[in-house]
Amino acid sequence: MGKEGMLQRTQTxxxxxxxLSLKLLDILMKxxxxxxxxxxxxxxxxxxxxxxxxxxxxxxxTTFNFMEKAMIAxxxxxxxxxxxxxxxxxxxxxxxxxxxxxxxxxxxxxxxIVLIGLGTGLAAGSLNxxxxxxxxxPAIAVTIGSMSLFRGIAYAVLGDQAYTKYPESFAxxxxxxxxxxxxxxxxxxxxxxxxxxxxxxxxxxFGRKVFAIGNNSTAAAFSxxxxxxxxxxxxxxxxxxSGVASILLTSRIGSTRPNIASGWELEIITTVVLxxxxxxxxxxxxxxxxxxxxxxxxxxxxxxxxxxxxxVMNIVIGxxxxxxxxxxxYIGNLKGRFLLxxxx
Amino acid sequence: MMFNLxxxxxxxxxxxxxxxxxxxxxxxxNFFQLGNLYYILNDTAILVMVAVGQLMVIVTGGIDxxxxxxxxxxxxxxxxxNQYYPNIPIIVILLxxxxxxxxxxxxxxxxxxxxxxxxxxxxxxxxxxxxGFVFVLSKGEWVSAHEMSAAFRELPRGTLFGMTNLLCCxxxxxxxxxIFLHLTKTGREIYxxxxxxxxxxxxxxxxKKIQYLAFALSGVIVGLSGLFWVARYAxxxxxxxxxxxxxxxxxxxxxxxxxxxxxxxxxxxxxxxIFLGIVNNALTIINLSPFxxxxxxxxxxxxxxxxxxxxxxxxxxxxxxxxxx
Numbered sequence: 001m002g003k004e005g006m007l008q009r010t011q012t013x014x015x016x017x018x019x020l021s022l023k024l025l026d027i028l029m030k031x032x033x034x035x036x037x038x039x040x041x042x043x044x045x046x047x048x049x050x051x052x053x054x055x056x057x058x059x060x061x062t063t064f065n066f067m068e069k070a071m072i073a074x075x076x077x078x079x080x081x082x083x084x085x086x087x088x089x090x091x092x093x094x095x096x097x098x099x100x101x102x103x104x105x106x107x108x109x110x111x112x113i114v115l116i117g118l119g120t121g122l123a124a125g126s127l128n129x130x131x132x133x134x135x136x137x138p139a140i141a142v143t144i145g146s147m148s149l150f151r152g153i154a155y156a157v158l159g160d161q162a163y164t165k166y167p168e169s170f171a172x173x174x175x176x177x178x179x180x181x182x183x184x185x186x187x188x189x190x191x192x193x194x195x196x197x198x199x200x201x202x203x204x205x206f207g208r209k210v211f212a213i214g215n216n217s218t219a220a221a222f223s224x225x226x227x228x229x230x231x232x233x234x235x236x237x238x239x240x241x242s243g244v245a246s247i248l249l250t251s252r253i254g255s256t257r258p259n260i261a262s263g264w265e266l267e268i269i270t271t272v273v274l275x276x277x278x279x280x281x282x283x284x285x286x287x288x289x290x291x292x293x294x295x296x297x298x299x300x301x302x303x304x305x306x307x308x309x310x311x312v313m314n315i316v317i318g319x320x321x322x323x324x325x326x327x328x329x330y331i332g333n334l335k336g337r338f339l340l341x342x343x344x
Numbered sequence: 345m346m347f348n349l350x351x352x353x354x355x356x357x358x359x360x361x362x363x364x365x366x367x368x369x370x371x372x373x374n375f376f377q378l379g380n381l382y383y384i385l386n387d388t389a390i391l392v393m394v395a396v397g398q399l400m401v402i403v404t405g406g407i408d409x410x411x412x413x414x415x416x417x418x419x420x421x422x423x424x425x426n427q428y429y430p431n432i433p434i435i436v437i438l439l440x441x442x443x444x445x446x447x448x449x450x451x452x453x454x455x456x457x458x459x460x461x462x463x464x465x466x467x468x469x470x471x472x473x474x475x476g477f478v479f480v481l482s483k484g485e486w487v488s489a490h491e492m493s494a495a496f497r498e499l500p501r502g503t504l505f506g507m508t509n510l511l512c513c514x515x516x517x518x519x520x521x522x523i524f525l526h527l528t529k530t531g532r533e534i535y536x537x538x539x540x541x542x543x544x545x546x547x548x549x550x551x552k553k554i555q556y557l558a559f560a561l562s563g564v565i566v567g568l569s570g571l572f573w574v575a576r577y578a579x580x581x582x583x584x585x586x587x588x589x590x591x592x593x594x595x596x597x598x599x600x601x602x603x604x605x606x607x608x609x610x611x612x613x614x615x616x617x618i619f620l621g622i623v624n625n626a627l628t629i630i631n632l633s634p635f636x637x638x639x640x641x642x643x644x645x646x647x648x649x650x651x652x653x654x655x656x657x658x659x660x661x662x663x664x665x666x667x668x669x
Binding site: 085131135136137138140141142144145146147148149150151152153155156158159160258266269270273279280309311312313314315317318319321322325326 | 407409465468472477478594597604636638640641645646650653
């Protein structure tokens with residue numbers, strides 16, 4: 001009660017100075033609100049273009065196509081807020097899938113296969129983190145290398161072959177539904193993990209430290225934030241989630257080829273940046289990214305329904321990314337001009 | 345003097361290249377022949393050219409992920425032009441490819457300098473956009489060897505002064521850009537912008553102009569490379585040069601170019617590219633499956649950057665020591 005009163009008292013003076021119209025503009029021009037608008041437009045346009053779009057079964061089923069990417073987008077938020085980047089995630093998917101395929105081919109059961117997938121992701125992620133923090137090398141340089149290394153190992157072992165034999169129960173992770181409903185297991189897992197990652201980012205000291213590193217890593221270090229340990233954890237976490245994504249994807253398509261998930265790293269980064277996370281670090285939140293994930297997913301689904309080829313979808317996504325970054329700057333300008341005029 | 349030379353990263357890399365060549369020739373004695381080296385250089389020429397463009401962008405503090413898509417788009421454009429109008433002289437096609445590359449690079453440059461979108465985001469977007477336009481242009485079809493005119497296919501193979509046109513062209517590009525980056529005022533300004541933007545602004549460097557210029561010139565090289573790529577492999581596809589952008593960045597990183605901008609030499613990028621080229625070619629010569637190429641490349645990149653960092657740190661420590669005592 002007392003706390004609330006204090007909050008209001010400190011806010012009242014500034015409330016009176018800012019005109020109502022500007023405050024409305026402020027809310028409307030919040031990144032998440034803009035995204036939500038675009039998202040609603042996409043849904044309206046899509047449902048007008050195709051009668052099959054607004055079908056619950058279809059909507060649930062289309063989430064299969066982007067849930068694995070969404071799993072990696074979650075830790076990628078942390079990486080990018082730290083001011084780093086990880087482009088080896090798709091490489092980790094290939095490597096983890098390779099080892100799972102190997103285990104399966106010698107007759108391992110579902111549980112060991114899953115553990116191997118998680119372990120590979122964890123190890124690959126911590127290797128990235130170790131190289132970046134121990135030697136002080138920029139993350140982009142390290143992960144360009146490890147991306148080739150991880151996927152390269154899959155190519156070296158598999159060549160033009162593929163692992164296609166997986167236990168039947170393994171298929172549940174990527175193809176199963178929750179009980180008798182039409183809700184995919186992948187979607188449920190995503191919701192669960194989103195809550196965990198959201199709490200971790202916005203409600204724990206760990207999350208605060210991640211923001212602090214992204215805003216000014218030197219200042220953070222001097223304030224007692226163990227910068228390198230946090231970054232190591234963030235990269236390890238990204239590796240682990242890539243392992244999770246690898247399990248889901250391998251289970252869904254039921255095979256391991258060395259080119260599995262190629263090009264995903266860029267789409268994942270696009271999603272996170274479209275979700276309002278600043279590529280320069282220090283800024284972002286999980287809600288924007290969640291809207292971004294579903295925005296891109298449904299946009300692609302809708303375009304697929306009206307037979308737009310995948311390559312053309314990429315043009316749309318590319319422009320979307322550039323416009324998404326352009327808009328806030330122009331809105332800032334607009335606001336500045338508005339403030340100037342109202343002050344005169 | 346000698347000590348300084350030894351400390352130069354380019355020199356270390358040069359020695360490494362020699363060691364690599366020796367190691368491969370131990371496995372396969374007929375590797376170390378002039379003809380073979382010539383073949384490797386010819387094979388690496390495109391990578392060397394694009395790596396120098398990439399170097400220029402990285403030095404300004406940016407990065408260009410759209411180079412491979414740019415090569416594919418330019419290549420497909422000139423390939424189709426040649427397919428439908430085989431009588432257009434090759435010199436005109438060459439100019440057109442330069443123009444297309446310039447436009448693609450300028451688009452990147454304008455977005456980065458005027459609209460102020462971070463380079464990595466800009467080029468991430470244009471990478472998808474350019475690659476998408478290849479598909480729109482070709483509708484998924486290839487331009488194959490028999491659809492190209494003989495003059496078009498002969499462009500990279502024909503010889504000039506005893507070298508292939510491709511090598512000649514790469515040599516000209518390298519000379520021009522070495523002079524431009526290391527001996528002109530604008531070249532110094534490029535390093536200034538990458539080294540410290542605020543300081544560069546205070547000494548009166550037009551940062552927007554420099555950023556635009558780096559991307560536009562890199563685009564011109566990309567355009568030229570697109571033409572040579574398609575003509576050399578005698579096919580223009582949607583997947584042309586897929587993943588090539590990472591090789592160009594890798595070449596720079598191996599060559600000691602700081603990914604944060606501000607430092608790195610043309611010679612370093614050239615040696616880095618040649619190093620990658622030798623690794624790629626050596627595999628087939630020592631009878632390793634080409635499927636190993638990617639893994640070895642990744643390993644080499646990581647090893648090179650770790651080595652560079654360790655050497656750097658030791659040099660800095662040595663400098664500190666000489667100062668205190």
